[in-house]
Amino acid sequence: MVAEASTGARSTDRAPVPLLRLTGIGKHFGPVQALRDVNLEIYPGEVLALVGDNGAGKSTMIKTISGIWSPDGGEISWEGNRVHIRSPRDAAALGIATMYQDLALCDNLDIVQNMFLGRETVRHGFLNEESMETAARKTLTDLSVTTVRSIRQPVGSLSGGQRQAVAVARAVLEDAKLVIMDEPTAALGVSQTAMVLNLVKSLAERGVAVLLISHNLVDVFSVADHIAALYLGHVAGTYLASELDTQRAVELITTGALAGSGQPGAGKD
Numbered sequence: 660m661v662a663e664a665s666t667g668a669r670s671t672d673r674a675p676v677p678l679l680r681l682t683g684i685g686k687h688f689g690p691v692q693a694l695r696d697v698n699l700e701i702y703p704g705e706v707l708a709l710v711g712d713n714g715a716g717k718s719t720m721i722k723t724i725s726g727i728w729s730p731d732g733g734e735i736s737w738e739g740n741r742v743h744i745r746s747p748r749d750a751a752a753l754g755i756a757t758m759y760q761d762l763a764l765c766d767n768l769d770i771v772q773n774m775f776l777g778r779e780t781v782r783h784g785f786l787n788e789e790s791m792e793t794a795a796r797k798t799l800t801d802l803s804v805t806t807v808r809s810i811r812q813p814v815g816s817l818s819g820g821q822r823q824a825v826a827v828a829r830a831v832l833e834d835a836k837l838v839i840m841d842e843p844t845a846a847l848g849v850s851q852t853a854m855v856l857n858l859v860k861s862l863a864e865r866g867v868a869v870l871l872i873s874h875n876l877v878d879v880f881s882v883a884d885h886i887a888a889l890y891l892g893h894v895a896g897t898y899l900a901s902e903l904d905t906q907r908a909v910e911l912i913t914t915g916a917l918a919g920s921g922q923p924g925a926g927k928d
Contacts, residue, residue: 755839757841843859
């Protein structure tokens with residue numbers, strides 16, 4: 660293990676205990692070992708990018724953290740305490756929000772209805788529309804989302820970037836401490852991608868941890884504090900983004916090691 664450099668926007672002011680720690684996590688499906696001895700840490704206010712080739716285990720890791728699948732071995736700690744995440748409900752109760760590529764939004768409902776779906780505000784037995792509208796508008800404003808025409812427009816009429824903004828705002832309203840974003844800029848244009856990356860930065864500035872899964876290394880290097888590379892189900896290394904460049908990141912993704920490191924994973928992991 661090589662000591663980290665003291666660079667990075669937020670990494671030098673880390674909390675003494677990671678928000679989430681995975682220790683020795685393993686997961687197999689029949690004879691296929693999807694994850695093996697995975698160690699990973701993410702801290703409040705940090706953007707940790709998870710990169711890896713197709714089949715490296717990224718989806719399995721996301722679903723393990725999110726409670727869709729239980730690990731076969733290892734330990735998960737949350738704010739320093741060992742936890743068992745047996746369902747998405749368990750993950751949500753801890754403060755983990757996962758945004759998959761489909762975003763799980765209802766196109767026929769408007770922005771406010773989507774943001775409060777399942778947790779509507781009620782007053783005197785009726786929906787408190789005014790309170791929900793105020794909270795939705797404030798949350799979007801706080802996240803610097805200015806392109807939405809009306810918070811009452813159907814989500815089905817929004818652009819890809821705007822849909823991401825609604826999903827992020829929903830996570831903020833739910834007081835999420837960790838937001839997992841699975842390929843959030845896939846198939847987006849330049850301006851929409853910039854909007855989503857600004858949302859990632861806004862979350863981190865609010866003290867929320869962000870686990871960003873992306874194949875787009877340009878996006879990764881523009882927002883990540885740390886980069887963790889998965890190779891054949893194992894974390895080959897976790898590095899400060901400033902320690903890597905695109906070529907070295909690709910080397911980690913494709914070989915599981917850096918030339919001259921002497922061993923796989925010479926970062927902090």
